[in-house]
Amino acid sequence: MVIAGAAILGGAAPVAAQRVLLVAPIVSLAEHRVDAGFGVERSLGPILGAVGTLRSGPRLSLAVRALGGSLFGSNGVLDRDVGELGVEVSVVTAPWLSLQAGAARRAYATKLGRQAWTTVDLGATARVAFAGGAIRGVWRAALLPVVSVSGLRGPDTAFRGATGLEYRVRATTLGVEYSLERCDFPTAAGVRRLEQLSALTLRLERQLR
């Protein structure tokens, strides 16, 4: 999900044509933390993926992403693989602000089992250009009103926050972003499950046409 936030960076570059296709390979260092009543379990690892963004006009864009990687557990925590497919629509409402709505399907797999997540998120992204326009600061916030996790009740609270920078050189944009996604599940059997995924993501976006 954190990587999903990085995918939104597809809306960073200025629109020069009526319809523009952008592709961006992504590499992230992600950390997954879970507290299911037995202490905090931590796993860390790289995630690779790509985002394709189609801009239709100066305001509307559609992004599709596919990500996957392995998170390695520490102190006896099981290693796990993670994969995600997501789609997101973004509308520019002001030169510095855009609104997003997206959905994603994510899966965690360990040698003991597999857990699937389905999320719907609604958020906003603010971008402020540095002098000269080649660098932009990015701030994001999103709520996840719909989170469905196999084997669990949905979380009471789910949100995502991110911030980063975008460096643009001609048709190429390098983005670096720190993001964090947090889900607080309701107490069940006296245990309150907390889960979060944070990541430092690098993205190299290139305009194809």
Added chain:
Amino acid sequence: MRRLAWVVVLAAGVAPALPAQGSTAELLGQAHELYERLEVERALPLLRQIVSPSWPFEVTREQRVEAYKYLGACLTLAGKRDSAVLYFRAAIERDPFTELDPNLFTPAQLTTFSEAQRRTFAVAARPVEPARVDPRTARVAFTIVATHAALVDVKLSAVGTGPSLSLLQGTMEGVREITWDGLLADRRLAPPGRYALAVAGRSRFTGTSDSARVYFDLRHELAPLEDTLPDLDRSALLPERISPEAARQDVAKGLGVAAAALLIAGAAHGDLGAGERGGAGVLAATAGVTGVAAFLVHRRGGAIPANVAANARRRAARDSANATIRGRNADRLAATVLLVSPAAGEAAGP
């Protein structure tokens, strides 16, 4: 036919519908009836009354000219040729367009009238008729006259401004119609305003000169023109150079990103412990360095190529739009129709 001519003459005289003119018209009508019955001796006193300074009623120019003309005609029939010539001349002097219809008057009268024309030199131009003229397909017509052979110069000019345009320069005799294509000497369409048509002539027989002038107003009838787009002011253009203030703000923007990263990493983790703080720290450091570096690079003010290009596109788009508008306006101007109406004098119209 003669009666019809009299009706026209009397109607012209009565047109203002004044009681006094009615008296003149009445007397002129009686004189005409006597003339028609060849009672010339009875008609003459009536006609003389009309042209007499002691005649108490108003006499229009047309009535006076008719009275003089019929005085000449009557005297010709009475065999008083010299007096007839004098009265014909009086008619011609007051209205150089005066003529005798060969179908209504005798050869002797026509000969006498020609003699009067030969001995009287005058040029004139008829008041311009109201007209709507498309200069692409039609012409504005003027009617001028010279009572006998003369070297005539006809010029058109805007009242108070501009050089005159010569419409005719040459020898002519009698009535002649000349046309104008609506263009001035510079071959541009004459602008709206008041114009004067000046006729100057020099007799080929007597060497005497005469001139006349008529005025008319010219207006343009055309579809409304579009305004071109105004110049792009500062609010419509992006800054093309970096200001020192903008450079200083880069530091704040970098620190803003750094602070947000540390806030997310520190505050949001809460009870799950400090996770991936290294990543937040890396981003915070990157953002801080970026802000300071941007300030150092931009503080001396550099060009903003993207903005320069964007402004160039905006200017080009404006120029292109204006060229299109000018093209449409040119088409509308080319379809201008001239509205001509008579005017009284030099003063511009209301």
